[in-house]
Amino acid sequence: MSELTTLHDAITRIISERMPSVLHVESFPELDAQVRAPALLYGITDMSLGTDRGEGKTALVGRFQACILIEADRPKAPLQAAILASQLATVLKDQWWDVGFVTGPPEQIHAQPEAPLPELEQFVMWSVQWIQNFEVGELVWPWPDEPPGSLVFGFSPDTGPGSEGQYVAPGDIP
Structure with a gap:
């Protein structure tokens, strides 16, 4: 319909x-x-x-x-x-x-x-x-689905190559 x-x-x-x-x-x-x-x-x-x-x-x-x-x-x-x-x-x-x-x-x-x-x-x-x-029409999501837990946040200025260890998962943000 x-x-x-x-x-x-x-x-x-x-x-x-x-x-x-x-x-x-x-x-x-x-x-x-x-x-x-x-x-x-x-x-x-x-x-x-x-x-x-x-x-x-x-x-x-x-x-x-x-x-x-x-x-x-x-x-x-x-x-x-x-x-x-x-x-x-x-x-x-x-x-x-x-x-x-x-x-x-x-x-x-x-x-x-x-x-x-x-x-x-x-x-x-x-x-x-x-x-x-x-x-x-249909919803289009052009990116591949990522596994759970793959989303992390980095906060400036601690972002980019070499700062990956400072990224935090959404559930770990206070």
Whole structure:
């Protein structure tokens, strides 16, 4: 399974748990699918290269967008949609999605009302966007594994050839 699938699954699970009043949470929904509202539909919309940590993985910065849908005929539907957008912003704050390849919490969280697409005219819609840093690929360690106990430290100026006897193992440092 790819990191993107894992990340979207984690986002769906956490939003569903933390926003129980949302009846339908789904990533990349089919446009002709039946949606029970209130609904939160989301997905990654673009990616760019992030800051490489030098471990062989590819660092990416993903932009995500969520659309919150409330039936337009509900009382105060625009307010209800805004409330759900604020709740999503709260879920996003400091969120790492419980996956090890996410390298930071969401940034640049922004919410605003949107005009619905013609096929969604029966809804009031708010969008919430955020930036998420994560990594894909395998960890690469280009050096051979060393046996236990082979790591030692030398402290300046007692380093280099002729000073090897003054090096200490990590467990022997006071």
